[in-house]
Amino acid sequence: MKTTHGQTREHIIEAAKLLFYRRGYARTSFSDIVEHTGIQRGNIYHYFKTKDAILDAVIEQRAREYRATLSAWDKALPDPRDRLRRFVHMVVSNREDLTRYGCPIGSLNTELGKEEYRHRESARRLFDLFRDWLTAQFASLGDPGQARARALHLLGRAEGISLMGHVYNDPDLIAAEMDLIGQWIDTLEPA
Amino acid sequence: MKTTHGQTREHIIEAAKLLFYRRGYARTSFSDIVEHTGIQRGNIYHYFKTKDAILDAVIEQRAREYRATLSAWDKALPDPRDRLRRFVHMVVSNREDLTRYGCPIGSLNTELGKEEYRHRESARRLFDLFRDWLTAQFASLGDPGQARARALHLLGRAEGISLMGHVYNDPDLIAAEMDLIGQWIDTLEPA
DNA sequence: GTCTATATATTGATAGAC
DNA sequence: GTCTATCAATATATAGAC
Numbered sequence: 001m002k003t004t005h006g007q008t009r010e011h012i013i014e015a016a017k018l019l020f021y022r023r024g025y026a027r028t029s030f031s032d033i034v035e036h037t038g039i040q041r042g043n044i045y046h047y048f049k050t051k052d053a054i055l056d057a058v059i060e061q062r063a064r065e066y067r068a069t070l071s072a073w074d075k076a077l078p079d080p081r082d083r084l085r086r087f088v089h090m091v092v093s094n095r096e097d098l099t100r101y102g103c104p105i106g107s108l109n110t111e112l113g114k115e116e117y118r119h120r121e122s123a124r125r126l127f128d129l130f131r132d133w134l135t136a137q138f139a140s141l142g143d144p145g146q147a148r149a150r151a152l153h154l155l156g157r158a159e160g161i162s163l164m165g166h167v168y169n170d171p172d173l174i175a176a177e178m179d180l181i182g183q184w185i186d187t188l189e190p191a
Numbered sequence: 192m193k194t195t196h197g198q199t200r201e202h203i204i205e206a207a208k209l210l211f212y213r214r215g216y217a218r219t220s221f222s223d224i225v226e227h228t229g230i231q232r233g234n235i236y237h238y239f240k241t242k243d244a245i246l247d248a249v250i251e252q253r254a255r256e257y258r259a260t261l262s263a264w265d266k267a268l269p270d271p272r273d274r275l276r277r278f279v280h281m282v283v284s285n286r287e288d289l290t291r292y293g294c295p296i297g298s299l300n301t302e303l304g305k306e307e308y309r310h311r312e313s314a315r316r317l318f319d320l321f322r323d324w325l326t327a328q329f330a331s332l333g334d335p336g337q338a339r340a341r342a343l344h345l346l347g348r349a350e351g352i353s354l355m356g357h358v359y360n361d362p363d364l365i366a367a368e369m370d371l372i373g374q375w376i377d378t379l380e381p382a
Numbered sequence: 383g384t385c386t387a388t389a390t391a392t393t394g395a396t397a398g399a400c
Numbered sequence: 401g402t403c404t405a406t407c408a409a410t411a412t413a414t415a416g417a418c
Contacts, residue, residue: 004415008383026217030412042414043384102301109358110301114215124358152355152364153371160351164343167300167315173343176236180344181275199401221394233396234402242394 010046011037016057017018023054024111042160047182052119059122063129065143070133082138084154084185087134091158095171103162131155142189157181200238208249212295213368216246234309243310244278250313253295254320261324271328273343275376278325280367282349292359297350305308322346333380348372 015036019028030051034041048054049172068088077083091098101107105126112123138144161177164170194253202274206227210219221242239245260281282289296317303314320370325342329335352368355361 018196022306024216024217024302027305027307040385043385044414046383083302101303106354110298111356113213113293113357114218115213116218122282127358149367152359155366156351156355157348157353160347160349161355163297163301163350164347166304167318168343176340177344231403236395238403
């Protein structure tokens, strides 16, 4: 928990976030980060003692971003159905990046879910943010007992179709599936 | 295309298949394969000149297995609806492994879909096998124009819920979602 | 805080005896 | 076909001058 706001530290995190997303964590080397930032090796170690520490910071940074996004939606949209539609719209809006590199949360969890990684839980917390937020929206929209199951159903469909769009290089697959989900949201009974 | 049927070569492929699945390709080293098989480094290089060549062989091996599975289903089940149900049942049956390590095809494509991998296309062909087979079943069951979209929808949902089951360590999530898919299959109009 | 130089371990890969 | 010994490149990480 540093209280300083050094630009260099932010640059490292932003570069690592991009590289981990596009190349994966294991395949991204310190040299990649050095080349991409222009910051020298020794200086990076001044801010992060290990590569794992950079990963921690990247995950924290993503968590901050997603929390801010969901918080902004909460403030702008009082209707839970509109909030769910906003989530669906976000996926559709990001379909080009999703097609190119996959879902940043999904692919990170896929990589870090493998054996001998100690970041499984912190990566999972990125999913928790959306799962809990979606659960709250489904709960206030209808049957609270089914809210969590519906949230995981929705997250799963978004992740699955993102993977298919990625594998088959087709953003329209993502748009079509999310349209089906939008129709499903429209049919849900109000509370 | 070797015509010899050496046991050593098969041992290497089987060990690599297991390790690539559980640890990921990038994180699996030659030392891992040596330790897991008991075969010495130099001997492995007698069968495979590079690590990439082992990956090629593992993907080919998986393709052979999946083709055999689908072919067996074709022979045993004349009704396309039963064949679709058989696919759903396979996912449910594998839910423990899917929960522990994720989907072997999905996680492989997620890793190899990242930048600077030259195995993207061969990994995608594993999905092609199921996509094309599912497309054929949907086509003979009803509207052929929607068959491919339905196949990708089904594959996406299976992949997505496998990821959620993996991330949240909950095989029941997979069973529940695949049950929904089974209900959907039951409602499809016959040709 | 930033840099150069370097340490140390591990990686994929080779050479060659048997 | 199997093995030991080793290579060259790259990985993460450290030491210390400025």
